[in-house]
Amino acid sequence: MTATIRCPTLDDEIKLPVADSLRKVLREINADIAKLEKEQNEKREAAKMDYGPDRAYFALKDKCIDKRIEKYEYKFCAFSEIKQDRTKLGKWDGWPVEEIKDSSATTTQVDHSKMRYxxxxxxxxxxxxxxxxHLECGAENEIxxxxxxxxxxxxxxxxxxLACTAQxxxxxEEDVAFWSRAP
Structure with a gap:
């Protein structure tokens, strides 16, 4: 008498515990891949973004500055949003573009001393x-x-x-020299 070996049947889904475990691992791997792809896309977008001349304002990315003024708490998050208490005042909308007209043509120039929300x-x-x-030169980040x-x-x-440009x-320096002159 020979023993009959039974192999599991392959239905729509294999019901073995090992297969369930492998499916779980595969789902985790796919979730990790999706997370890494999202992070990669965010970094690509950040690399393309205009952070000012010589990327001067990049150090403000992902940073927020808070200040209480009278009865409101303001929160300025560069390249993200601005809030007044819980009220959203605006989200990052870029640098203003100014038209410069001369006798022969009109050109546009990005104004990196202002941010639009x-x-x-x-x-x-x-x-x-x-x-x-309006961004001004100063020793510390503050509203x-x-x-x-x-x-x-x-x-x-x-x-x-970061707003302290060479200009x-x-x-x-010119102002200091002017006011330092003896009368």
């Missing part, structure tokens, strides 16, 4: 909030002030050593 939380019976951030010149349109002054420093 738009598509903030909609005001009651008004527009979506927006902010223009100086925030104004609302018109309904839901904000202006924020931010000081940072700004040359002008400061």
């Amino acid at each position: 738009s598509k903030g939380q909609r005001c009651y019976k008004g527009p979506e909030r927006s902010v223009v951030v 100086l002030n925030v104004d609302e010149p018109s309904t839901c349109v904000y202006e924020m002054n931010v000081r940072s050593p 700004v420093l040359a002008k400061a």
